Amino acid sequence: MVENEKFQMDLERGIIGFLLSPENKKHLYSIIDTLEPRYFYFPRHKIIYIAIVDTFIQHNTVDLVLISSHLKDTGNLHKAGGSVYLSELMIDEIDPSGLYGRIDKLIDAYKHRTLKDQYTKLMNAYEKGDIDGADELITQFSETVYQLQYRKNTEITNVRQVAESILHKAANLQEGQVAGYSWGLKKLDFYTGGLEPGKTYVIGGTKKSGKSKFIINTIYHLKRAGIKSLFLSLEMDSEGVTKELLSRFGDIDNYAFKRGIDEMCHQRLQEIIKRIESDIYIDTSTFLSVTQIRSKIQSWQRRDVKVVFLDYLQRMNFANVKGLTLNWATIIGRTVAELADIAKENNVALVLLSQLRNEVEGQIAGIEHLRDSGGIADNVDVIMILNNQDRIQKNFENKTNEVWIDVEQRSGQSARVKCQVDLARASYHEMN
Numbered sequence: 342m343v344e345n346e347k348f349q350m351d352l353e354r355g356i357i358g359f360l361l362s363p364e365n366k367k368h369l370y371s372i373i374d375t376l377e378p379r380y381f382y383f384p385r386h387k388i389i390y391i392a393i394v395d396t397f398i399q400h401n402t403v404d405l406v407l408i409s410s411h412l413k414d415t416g417n418l419h420k421a422g423g424s425v426y427l428s429e430l431m432i433d434e435i436d437p438s439g440l441y442g443r444i445d446k447l448i449d450a451y452k453h454r455t456l457k458d459q460y461t462k463l464m465n466a467y468e469k470g471d472i473d474g475a476d477e478l479i480t481q482f483s484e485t486v487y488q489l490q491y492r493k494n495t496e497i498t499n500v501r502q503v504a505e506s507i508l509h510k511a512a513n514l515q516e517g518q519v520a521g522y523s524w525g526l527k528k529l530d531f532y533t534g535g536l537e538p539g540k541t542y543v544i545g546g547t548k549k550s551g552k553s554k555f556i557i558n559t560i561y562h563l564k565r566a567g568i569k570s571l572f573l574s575l576e577m578d579s580e581g582v583t584k585e586l587l588s589r590f591g592d593i594d595n596y597a598f599k600r601g602i603d604e605m606c607h608q609r610l611q612e613i614i615k616r617i618e619s620d621i622y623i624d625t626s627t628f629l630s631v632t633q634i635r636s637k638i639q640s641w642q643r644r645d646v647k648v649v650f651l652d653y654l655q656r657m658n659f660a661n662v663k664g665l666t667l668n669w670a671t672i673i674g675r676t677v678a679e680l681a682d683i684a685k686e687n688n689v690a691l692v693l694l695s696q697l698r699n700e701v702e703g704q705i706a707g708i709e710h711l712r713d714s715g716g717i718a719d720n721v722d723v724i725m726i727l728n729n730q731d732r733i734q735k736n737f738e739n740k741t742n743e744v745w746i747d748v749e750q751r752s753g754q755s756a757r758v759k760c761q762v763d764l765a766r767a768s769y770h771e772m773n
Contacts, residue, residue, distance in 0.1 A: 353447065
């Protein structure tokens with residue numbers, strides 16, 4: 342029950358009364374785009390509001406006669422309080438100037454009820470010693486907070502506005518420029534359009550094929566272009582990531598950190614540290630869930646981070662789907678779909694690293710060799726498979742490797758970009 346039932350009743354009656362009144366015509370579309378049936382506490386008001394939405398969709402207008410007829414046809418007139426109650430609601434109609442304030446109060450009341458209910462369940466689980474249940478409720482609680490704060494229920498596209506924006510961007514691109522942020526590899530930019538905000542990219546490869554080094558090389562070029570990036574490393578620790586960054590920016594062999602560096606190199610790296618401590622953010626938290634990743638991206642996006650890297654997908658925490666009768670491919674597919682939504686909602690380019698199946702070691706790999714490839718490929722914009730030719734041919738003595746990047750994308754052509762890669766320096770250069 343709501344804390345102030347009379348206030349809630351008056352609030353809902355006023356909104357429903359307005360929607361049934363002749364004054365509603367110019368407000369109906371925006372109200373229906375904002376309000377959901379779940380926001381109403383009293384069942385009869387939910388039923389009436391659903392009838393209002395259905396009637397508006399069918400007739401592009403709403404009045405007392407149409408609503409009464411719809412409720413009667415669906416067998417809900419009695420549940421809604423009957424024709425007498427509908428007529429009473431007309432008396433309660435409110436001034437349009439106060440309408441949206443009432444709607445805000447209605448939504449706030451719903452948020453308060455929902456969060457209070459979930460918090461009570463969480464505390465009850467702790468009191469009973471149900472730790473597993475409490476952990477699951479914490480995940481649900483975090484997800485609910487996000488949905489109530491950030492998620493839009495509908496996003497109606499203004500086609501003309503979006504089309505004009507596309508044309509404006511295309512007309513203002515200089516020769517050699519791309520729509521997104523550069524990977525630092527011109528051919529890869531040409532085929533993919535760069536790293537575009539709101540899109541999701543997957544990079545697959547076998548062990549030691551150069552996936553993490555590819556990320557470091559991309560971060561290097563983003564920094565040179567003044568683009569802020571976030572590296573969520575679920576595998577490497579902070580020291581390992583920082584060593585890779587220093588070797589790329591300093592153009593030194595990362596083995597030097599084990600053998601020792603001279604004074605001149607030490608001073609040069611000190612200067613590099615000053616340059617990279619801003620614009621490049623590293624988070625080595627392990628076992629992150631989708632909810633935690635969403636929270637981190639939202640936080641860093643407010644600091645103008647444009648590109649987010651996750652290394653790697655299969656090391657995430659999938660506890661939120663624990664106990665569900667789903668196969669692994671479905672779990673991965675759902676997770677990738679949620680991550681892709683997060684990229685769109687926060688307008689960041691999201692790059693996910695993913696494992697290939699072990700049996701592909703020693704041969705040319707493709708999308709089909711991604712672990713749970715169906716679940717991944719259906720939910721991302723671009724997939725890139727890294728094939729290290731020296732590892733495939735078991736040529737382990739070659740310091741400068743030849744890596745082929747095979748590109749498959751949802752909208753765009755397939756391609757192969759060949760690179761010379763110095764893995765000790767995390768350095769990628771295209772071959773002619």
